[in-house]
Amino acid sequence: MQHHRALAWDGSNGLDRAVGDEVTLTWKVQRDDTRETCATGVVMRTLDTEFHRLGTTDQHAMFEYEVLPPAE
Numbered sequence: 001m002q003h004h005r006a007l008a009w010d011g012s013n014g015l016d017r018a019v020g021d022e023v024t025l026t027w028k029v030q031r032d033d034t035r036e037t038c039a040t041g042v043v044m045r046t047l048d049t050e051f052h053r054l055g056t057t058d059q060h061a062m063f064e065y066e067v068l069p070p071a072e
Contacts, residue, residue: 004021005046005048005049006019006020006046006047006048007020007021007023007044007045008044008045008046008047009023009025009042009043009044010043010044010045011025011027011040011042011043012040012042012043013027013033013038013040013041014027014028014029014030014040015027015040015041015042016028025042027040029067034067034068034069035066035067037065037066038064038065038066038067039062039063039064039065040062040063041060041061041062041063042060042061042063043057043059043060044057044058044059044060045057045058046058
């Protein structure tokens with residue numbers, strides 16, 4: 001038996017927010033993000049439930065990227 005619940009995806013550092021089972025998140029990189037290591041994170045939580053795996057969320061992931069300055 002599968003239980004389907006609505007999922008909310010919340011991003012950090014300029015990453016989009018979305019709701020749904022399958023979503024596309026877009027990171028709008030800004031000039032201030034230009035550096036050797038720039039991190040952004042994603043937090044996923046189920047909606048319409050009072051219980052979550054990690055307290056207030058159900059899963060999270062952190063991604064690190066090198067963001068180069070624009071070519072001139």
